[in-house]
Amino acid sequence: MTGPAVATGRWDVVVVGGGVAGLLVAWEAAAAGRRTLLLEAGSRLGGAVTAHRVGGLAVDAGADSYALTRPAVTLLIADLALDDAVVAPNPVGAWVRHRAGAAPLPANGLLGIPSRPWTADVRRVIGLAGAARASLDRVLPAGTAMGPRATLGSAVRGRLGSRVLERLVRPVAGGVYSADPSTLEMDTVTPGLRAAVAGTGSLSAGAGRIRGAAGRSGSAVAGLHGGMNTLTDALTRAATAAGAELRTGAAVRAVRRDAAGWVVDLGSTTIAAAAVVLAVPGGTADGLLAGLVPDEARAGVAAASTPVRLATLVVRAPELHRAPRGTGVLVAPGVTGVRAKALTHATAKWSWLAERAGSGVHVLRLSYGRDEGQCSAGSGGPDLPDPADLPALALADAADLLGVPLRPGQVLDTAVVTWESVLPAPRVGQRAAVARLRAALAALGPEHPLAVTGTFVAGTGLAATVADARETARRLLDPTPAVDAPGPAADQVDTRPAG
Known part of the structure; x- marks a missing residue:
C-alpha cells in the first residue's frame, strides 16, 4: 500500500x-x-461574507456591513479600488425590543453602552430610574468594576446598572456575538475601552470617545453596493x-x-x-x-461559538415602505412571543437593494441562536429553531417585531442558512x-x-x-x-x- x-x-x-x-x-x-x-x-x-439568491435577488447570506470606528476595512476597500461602491445605511437607525416595549436604539452607543445616559433617546429605553442609576458612572472611581477579569456585562452592570445591561447591552451583544455579555471578555470585544475609561473617568464617556461623533445607532457602519x-x-x-x-x-x-x-x-x-x-x-x-x-x-x-440560523424572507408588503422599525430590531433575552434575536429590514437599510427589489417588495432577515445563558426556553443549549419550522416562525416574528400583519400569501421566497462557527x-x-x-x-x-x-x-x-x-x-x-x-x-x- x-x-x-x-x-x-x-x-x-x-x-x-x-x-x-x-x-x-x-x-x-x-x-x-x-x-x-x-x-x-x-x-x-x-x-x-458570501451571497445567496432569494426571490431573484442576490443578497448577503452573512455579514452585510462593516464598522467605521476603525479604518481596517476602509483601507482594504481603497486598496481594492472599491471606494465608489461604498454605501451608507439609511440613517433612521435600528430599534430595540425589550420586556417593557420597543424604542429606537439611542445614538452614539458602543455595543449598547450609551455615551450620554441622560439624553431623551436613552431615557425612552431605560426610564428615569435607569438613567439616574447610569449617571452614577460619572462619579464612580475610574477603576470601579474594571478589574483585570472584568467582562462586558460586569463592567456595564457595575458602572451603569442593570437596566442599561438588560435593555441595551444584552440585545446588542446578542446580535453581534450570540452571547451573554456577562461571559464576554471586555478587553477583547471592546479593545481600547479600558484605556478610554481611565482617560475619561467613566464608562459612558469612554464609549463615546471610541464611538466618536457618529449618528444614530447602526449608522457607524457602511456597506457595499451589491452587498x-x-x-x-x-x-x-x-x-x-x-x-x-x-x-x-x-x-x-x-x-x-x-x-x-x-x-x-x-x-x-x-x-x-x-x-x-x-x-x-x-x-x-x-x-x-x-x-x-x-x-x-x-x-x-x-x-465557544454559538450556531446562528438566518431566515431571509422576500415579501410583497407595501405597508413596510415606511420602515416602521427603522433598519431593524434587536431583541433582548426574555421577550415573550418572539424567538428571533434580531431582525434586519434589509430593503429599509440599503437603498440599492430596495431599488433592485422593486415597488412594494421587501427583504427581511431574522437571526436565531443565543448561547445557553440567554435561552428563554432554559434548555441548556442554543435557542435554535428547527429549519423545518422556518420560515413560518420567521414570518410570525417579523409581523410581531415590525407591528405590521404579514400573511403567508405575501411571501415570495425564503431561504435559511446556518453558520456554525462564525461568531466566537x-x-x-x-x-x-x-x-x-x-x-x-x-x-x-x-x-x-x-x-x-x-x-x-x-x-x-x-x-x-x-x-x-x-x-x-x-x-x-x-x-x-x-x-x-x-x-x-x-x-x-x-x-x-x-x-
Whole structure:
C-alpha cells in the first residue's frame, strides 16, 4: 500500500481556509512575490461574507456591513479600488425590543453602552430610574468594576446598572456575538475601552470617545453596493491576479513538520510548503495544531461559538415602505412571543437593494441562536429553531417585531442558512490565550513560520478580522518587528442589527 502522492513543486506559502482572512493573506503573499496556494475545504470562498439568491435577488447570506470606528476595512476597500461602491445605511437607525416595549436604539452607543445616559433617546429605553442609576458612572472611581477579569456585562452592570445591561447591552451583544455579555471578555470585544475609561473617568464617556461623533445607532457602519459579498469577489480577483492559486473542496487533514519546512496533508495528496497560515475556525485550528505546539499553548484559544440560523424572507408588503422599525430590531433575552434575536429590514437599510427589489417588495432577515445563558426556553443549549419550522416562525416574528400583519400569501421566497462557527464568544482569558499561542508558534522559528488568523484569534467583525489578517501577512513577509504596527485587537466589532 503506497502513501499519499506528493504534489509537485514547493509552495512558499500555503494558506488553509478561504474566508476573508485567508483570501487577504493569500493576496498579500502573492503580491509580494511568494508562490502561494490557498486551500478551502468548502465549495465556495468568503466564509460568512458570501451571497445567496432569494426571490431573484442576490443578497448577503452573512455579514452585510462593516464598522467605521476603525479604518481596517476602509483601507482594504481603497486598496481594492472599491471606494465608489461604498454605501451608507439609511440613517433612521435600528430599534430595540425589550420586556417593557420597543424604542429606537439611542445614538452614539458602543455595543449598547450609551455615551450620554441622560439624553431623551436613552431615557425612552431605560426610564428615569435607569438613567439616574447610569449617571452614577460619572462619579464612580475610574477603576470601579474594571478589574483585570472584568467582562462586558460586569463592567456595564457595575458602572451603569442593570437596566442599561438588560435593555441595551444584552440585545446588542446578542446580535453581534450570540452571547451573554456577562461571559464576554471586555478587553477583547471592546479593545481600547479600558484605556478610554481611565482617560475619561467613566464608562459612558469612554464609549463615546471610541464611538466618536457618529449618528444614530447602526449608522457607524457602511456597506457595499451589491452587498458585502462583493468584497469576497474583489479579494478573489485580486489574489488570482497576483498569482495565488485558490482551490476549493480541499480539506486539510493534518500539518506536519519536516526538515524542509511543512507538509500539508489532504489525504489523497500532500503539499510541501515553506510557510503555513491557518485561517480556519478555532476548533479546526486546534486540531491541526495538536502535536505542533504544547497543549497549554492551545488551551482556551478556541472560544465557544454559538450556531446562528438566518431566515431571509422576500415579501410583497407595501405597508413596510415606511420602515416602521427603522433598519431593524434587536431583541433582548426574555421577550415573550418572539424567538428571533434580531431582525434586519434589509430593503429599509440599503437603498440599492430596495431599488433592485422593486415597488412594494421587501427583504427581511431574522437571526436565531443565543448561547445557553440567554435561552428563554432554559434548555441548556442554543435557542435554535428547527429549519423545518422556518420560515413560518420567521414570518410570525417579523409581523410581531415590525407591528405590521404579514400573511403567508405575501411571501415570495425564503431561504435559511446556518453558520456554525462564525461568531466566537471570547471568554475571560481569551486575549492572554491568543498571546500564548502566538508566542508558541513564534518559538518554532522564523525560517519556516506557522501562523494563525481569523475570527477565533481576531474577534468578531470584519474590522477585527481584516486588521489581524493584514498584521499576520506583514509578520509572515517581514518578521522584523514593526515599531508602530497596530495590534490585531485595535479594530472595533460591527454592531449591525442582524448579527
